[in-house]
Amino acid sequence: MSLSTMGIAPTLRPTTGPIPTAEPRIEIAGPVRERYEEILTAEALAFLTELHVRFAGRRHDRLAARMRRRFEIGNGHDPQFRSDTAHIRDDADWRVAGAGPGLEDRRVEITGPTDPKMTINALNSGAKVWLADQEDATSPTWRNVIEGQLSLFDAIRGQLTHTSAEGKQYAVTATETPTIVMRPRGWHLVEEHLRFTDRHGRTMAASGSLVDYGLYFFHNAQALIDAGRGPYFYLPKIESAEEAGLWDDVFTFSEEYIGIPHGTIRATVLIETLPAAFEMEEILFELRDHVAGLNAGRWDYIFSMIKNYRGRGARFVLPDRSQVTMTVPFMRAYTELLVQTCHKRGAFAIGGMSAFIPNRRDPEVTAQAFEKVAADKKREAGDGFDGTWVAHPDLIPVARAEFDAVLGERPNQVDRLRPDVQVSADQLIDCHIGSPITADGVRGNVSVAIRYIEAWLRGLGAVAIDNLMEDAATAEISRSQVWQWIHQDRRTADGTAITREYIEGLIDEVLGEAPRHDGDRFDDAADVFRSVALEEDFPAFLTIPAYTRFLVESA
Template sequence: MSAATPAEPAVVQGPPVERQEEVLTDGALAFVAALHRRFTGRRDELLAQRAVRRAEIARTGRLDFLPGTARIREDPSWRVAPAPAALEDRRVEITGPADDRRMTVNALNSGARVWLADFEDASAPTWQNVLGGQLNLIDAYARRIDFTTPEGKSYALRPAEELATVVMRPRGWHLDERHLTVDGRPVPGALVDFGLYFFHNARRLLELGKGPYFYLPKTESHLEARLWNDVFVFAQDWTGLPHGTVRATVLIETITAAYEMEEILHELRDHASGLNAGRWDYLFSIVKNFRDGGERFVLPDRNAVTMTAPFMRAYTELLVRTCHKRGAHAIGGMAAFIPSRKDPEVNEVALEKVRADKDREAADGFDGSWVAHPDLVPVARASFDAVLGARPHQKDRLREDVHVTADQLIAVDSLKARPTSEGLRNAVQVGIRYIESWLRGHGAVAVFHLMEDAATAEISRSQIWQWVHAGVVLDTGEKVTAELVRRLAAAELAAADEGRWQEAHDLLLKVALDEDYAEFLTLPAYELLE
């Protein structure tokens, strides 16, 4: 490698995208290249450590809190940095892909306190979407974004003080971006998404009274949180911004991270603003890590595993306890219901479930929660308003009554529900329908009145894999076999219209039935993206 190589910017390998020159500037490409050269090697080491830990779980069939970091958990003195004003009140957060221009306007206007602008599970990472999401956010901050429907209805931004605060979610550490390379290697998608967004928007956001705020997905250990913290420090130094300008909320959506919540907050303590409890990726992680653990780890139908299940209660109560102990926000899970325009009875039943779920979260001590649709914002807000009143949060509720053991977090066999024939059919249907839409560039998809994303597709295909390999017998008396799954998939394919259904069908069967379990279905799926 020549002495001049380290100064060379990232190389664009993707097809031309309209207005890409506004995002892929020389400065931005140099910044992304610097991030890659500094941090991708450590990223690689941490991904290798994931495999080592998974092998240990397969050998022992258990997890425990880390003995080597007990001093951090036992030290009562440390706290995360105080929340900035824009993140002090987070009682309702709406989620959605940043690559959708209409979503960008509607989410910012929704009345939610926060918009999770997603480049991860709710976005299919086509090059158009990757750059389009960046452009939408740049345009939003410059107030030059609007949207007009084919019917002529116009959407424009409300006054600045009424807009949701953006918390951007980059891709997880495992995904690379093949359209941007440095020294002949693809740059991790996380560094592309973070780097482009931070470079273009950090200073502008500070001028607007907000800041560069992030959700960190699929974190599996405090060492991965340490890597993110070092990325933040490097980025702030590069641009001359004060230390602590960046704020991050970590999604505790892997079973291993659930055992390291305090350590994760400690690593990010100068930049941390909270933790979030995400159900579908969390269940996916349990299946992935304990997939060969036998009958005691077999999950029933995904819709039967609610947040009231004993092991899920242990997880969420520990999260609230941990966050409030350390001065961080605890953010609850997703209300994924998409209201029907034609069936008020469906809406009434579903909204009552949403209301009950948000009432429970507020009563448990959460400081806010997620919704997937603007119509759910007032429902969730009412639940938190009833508990919070004029207060911005309830971090004073320390939940010192909570005492969670290592075994309680993985007590999957405490569930009474069992896998059903309908649950298997639903897993096949959701898997194929979501993948087909994803391959066409849509990462957030309404299926059966629920907003599905990559996380729900992951739990669907993982349960199929688990049920086949565990020889599960359904409520009908039928045993789950590869042949049964193929029959259900064939029926779904036969009913499909035009689209990429054959590819979706084939990919679902591959990631659900292959002997070698794919770590993430989006890895082989990414190779099929155009």
């Protein structure tokens, strides 16, 4: 597997003569549209340049370490709790910074992309927190990256309005709006529309993480502080304590750069990769001056399990996605360990998002969604989580009721320790579920993945499909299961062999049933799906090749 497949930007080196000394810089390589200059100011680009000068090389090293770790697991070396950091886990005295202003009560958080309409809806939703998502719920088109920043810029200053194509007016009317926690892209993603040239004259795509984080922080940190909140972030796809330490250094430098007190930034880390589950205390320790809590990112966690164990035999083959619930062994172990770890260190434990969403045109679907979400949130609140996610405003009262029943007037239950929890390394990789792979499950994966990718190519990152909210993480589960089932010679419950030919037939069926229209991207989506589910190589993320091939614009 190459570094480019891993999302490590290729470095362009001079081919002859001595290595020149250049002035580091970030340059705009994408179109500059209306108001983009308000975000891409000379001062903001200078800040991004400083972030890259200091941290781009370490990002490269961390991504290379990820690849080595995944290679080791694939070759039979199961992850273990680290012996070299046992002293951190054994030291009972240290605690994390915890909640910043506006983060004391997080019982219901709404998630969603940062386009103007979704921003306004989130701020009017009544949730305690809004996860302003520039990651899995956002297709990283150049428009979405910069115009999402504009939405946040305007919202923080109370000047955001929106008029839909149909003429409907949107405005923020809530007297109390959620605390914004912004999620930048993960370390593995790049931003091709901004190019970084280092001191040696080498030019490469900018880091998507540093771009999203840096633009938001630079423009909004002081305004958020002045409003009684702060610059808060969700950190996705973390795989190690060292990656967390890299973020901590980014935060410390940023606070010094604009002159705010150390520890003003607060981060919540998504534990959504298998390696991170073995380093939760170490991740909290590395970020201890800046961390508020951990989140159980369930969908990416399932994807990470499949990705790491895709070639390790029948023991690690999962059944239909619908059967991989929060109560199966490896998911139960990881969430219980997360709550125990967080509360031991004074951190918040935030639950994940149930994919079920209501349909205002179908009362039966809505009733089923309410029932399933209520059961999910009741379990989380009972397990000790301090809050949870929803993807639709109508689900906020449902989730809140379950947490109110446990919390009462308390803002959280961080003081609830879980000494009863004892989780072993073997439990964290216990994939025994006992359910079959069904023909409907295989077809569902093909259908969901292609329909989601088609929408993603058109710039949509959060998509309602068959009454479930799908994002990049659920598409990753769908395509990675198909890859694993093929390579592990699985059969469906009715005896049908899951082969490339079988999947090609399902692709044809899905394309034949697709609602074609001018500008649809179904053929491109099918090509992307084939490349990430049917080829011999397994790309670490489907979004990396799809972004490079389809979403990069010329200036």
